[in-house]
Amino acid sequence: MASMEPQKADENILKQAEDQKRQKEELHAKILRLEKDLDMKQKLELEIKQLQGKLNVLKHMKDDDEDAEVY
Known part of the structure; x- marks a missing residue:
């Protein structure tokens, strides 16, 4: 019985390491x-x-074109 406890502890440690x-x-x-x-x-x-x-840029180009048409 006492030998099973260390084995169980080892199994728990291995399981925790895998997790x-x-x-x-x-x-x-x-x-x-x-x-x-x-x-x-x-x-x-x-x-x-x-x-x-x-x-x-396109908006400014459009504004420049509209300004040029006014003159």
């Missing part, structure tokens, strides 16, 4: 997924800024 390893792998996968999502979000934000810049 921690699995959790670590899951967290690592989540970090990679979040980094990928962040990268995509930043690319989209950059594209929005670029398109807003182009839109502003």
